[in-house]
Amino acid sequence: MTAPTVVMLSPGYPVEMAYFTRALAAAGARVIGLGDQPAAELPPAARDALAHYEHVALADEGAVLEALRGLARHARVDQVECLWEPYMLLAARIREEFGLPGMTAEQTLPFRDKERMKQALDAAGVRTPRHASTSTVAGVWAAAERIGYPIIVKPIAGAGSADTYRVDDGAGLAEVLPLLRHVPEVSVEEFVDGEEFTFDTICAGGEILFENVMWYRPRPLQMRLHEWISPVSIVLRDLQVPQLQGGREMGRQVLAALGFGTGFTHMEWYLTAAGEAVFGEIAARPPGARAVDLMNVAVDGDAYRGWAEAVLHGRLSRPLQQRYNAGSIFKRAEGAGPISGVTGLEELQAAYGSDIVLVDILPIGAPRRDWRATVVGDGWVVVRHHDLQRVLDMTERFATDLRVLAGGASGAREW
Ligand SMILES: Nc1ncnc2c1ncn2[C@@H]1O[C@H](COP(=O)(O)OP(=O)(O)OP(=O)(O)O)[C@@H](O)[C@H]1O
Numbered sequence: 001m002t003a004p005t006v007v008m009l010s011p012g013y014p015v016e017m018a019y020f021t022r023a024l025a026a027a028g029a030r031v032i033g034l035g036d037q038p039a040a041e042l043p044p045a046a047r048d049a050l051a052h053y054e055h056v057a058l059a060d061e062g063a064v065l066e067a068l069r070g071l072a073r074h075a076r077v078d079q080v081e082c083l084w085e086p087y088m089l090l091a092a093r094i095r096e097e098f099g100l101p102g103m104t105a106e107q108t109l110p111f112r113d114k115e116r117m118k119q120a121l122d123a124a125g126v127r128t129p130r131h132a133s134t135s136t137v138a139g140v141w142a143a144a145e146r147i148g149y150p151i152i153v154k155p156i157a158g159a160g161s162a163d164t165y166r167v168d169d170g171a172g173l174a175e176v177l178p179l180l181r182h183v184p185e186v187s188v189e190e191f192v193d194g195e196e197f198t199f200d201t202i203c204a205g206g207e208i209l210f211e212n213v214m215w216y217r218p219r220p221l222q223m224r225l226h227e228w229i230s231p232v233s234i235v236l237r238d239l240q241v242p243q244l245q246g247g248r249e250m251g252r253q254v255l256a257a258l259g260f261g262t263g264f265t266h267m268e269w270y271l272t273a274a275g276e277a278v279f280g281e282i283a284a285r286p287p288g289a290r291a292v293d294l295m296n297v298a299v300d301g302d303a304y305r306g307w308a309e310a311v312l313h314g315r316l317s318r319p320l321q322q323r324y325n326a327g328s329i330f331k332r333a334e335g336a337g338p339i340s341g342v343t344g345l346e347e348l349q350a351a352y353g354s355d356i357v358l359v360d361i362l363p364i365g366a367p368r369r370d371w372r373a374t375v376v377g378d379g380w381v382v383v384r385h386h387d388l389q390r391v392l393d394m395t396e397r398f399a400t401d402l403r404v405l406a407g408g409a410s411g412a413r414e415w
């Protein structure tokens with residue numbers, strides 16, 4: 001059998017894409033990359049895996065199709081893959097244009113447009129937050145009236161919690177509306193109180209080959225609003241606990257309702273104090289923020305490879321299953337300017353030893369990152385253990401006791 005030729009859109013950006021690209025090659029594909037990055041800027045993991053690379057503006061659909069027509073004269077293209085949200089629809093259009101298998105634009109749209117998504121799921125009887133979409137100020141007021149406060153107002157095709165606001169009353173809505181002027185269409189939703197989880201899968205032919213649940217602490221909107229918070233995600237080992245069953249069942253129902261076939265999926269859902277699972281959103285791609293690496297730490301395996309095997313062969317060569325709870329803590333530096341110090345690390349290392357899998361903090365002197373623009377912040381720590389309580393304790397200690405200082409910030413806490 002000859003190796004299938006797979007076109008990978010954006011094979012080196014964001015950083016995780018390079019690992020998916022490498023996995024495709026390792027699992028037996030001949031991989032052709034198409035992306036915005038100049039070839040010289042591709043990360044080595046991607047560059048070494050690619051048989052060919054075309055530097056083309058992905059935002060320019062005509063240029064992308066033209067480049068592919070050129071390629072198609074020399075090589076038969078069997079498959080197109082894209083795991084980066086902004087170009088999922090482009091991948092679908094390419095498949096349609098070249099008659100390739102995989103998700104069509106019609107199948108992809110409900111994963112991109114939050115209103116279409118919820119309409120399809122309402123029709124299937126999934127518990128979504130009460131919702132409406134609108135492109136006018138009057139429409140937002142009417143939706144708020146109908147849904148009832150508190151509400152969430154957010155872009156219809158948002159990412160990274162950008163332009164997302166919780167609004168508690170009319171006065172609050174009047175304050176928020178001017179901030180949304182640049183958003184063409186907004187989604188207004190019932191605010192669902194509760195804890196926030198993911199339901200992530202690798203599927204082939206509509207069958208779930210690998211399943212993952214991650215717990216966000218605190219809720220992503222809180223992470224986004226407060227700089228002092230260290231965002232924590234925990235990949236859970238035990239998926240059989242009663243609290244997770246509603247979300248897992250919902251996840252299966254959602255995949256079936258949207259007719260998902262093959263690839264990675266990432267769903268977010270809420271668990272209310274009363275124990276009800278409520279749908280959040282779903283994407284036909286893996287979660288970002290290094291969550292696939294966190295899965296790998298939890299399963300002691302390679303979910304990048306698992307995805308590649310699923311899309312190429314329809315099965316996994318080795319089962320992927322969580323053996324640990326794995327916690328990720330992102331640190332945001334205190335202060336402005338270059339990184340000037342790190343405190344608390346020695347004590348934490350003495351306390352937790354080999355349960356700490358990774359500590360990756362910007363070096364002293366490096367400019368600190370814009371915490372609003374990046375989810376990974378200025379430092380990343382990964383811990384794991386069989387016991388969930390120990391992982392909760394470790395993530396909380398790293399969140400509070402590990403401090404990354406920038407500029408003139410002193411070791412003394414000012415807040
Ligand atoms: N109806 C809701 N009820 C309560 N909280 C909500 C609701 N909708 C959004 N949020 C909060 O806002 C966050 C961002 O919303 P959502 O996940 O829909 O948008 P996004 O910007 O696509 O997300 P991501 O950060 O995953 O890219 C959610 O994780 C949640 O904390």
Ligand SMILES: [Mg+2]
Binds near residue numbers: 160161268281
């Ligand atoms: Mg989200």
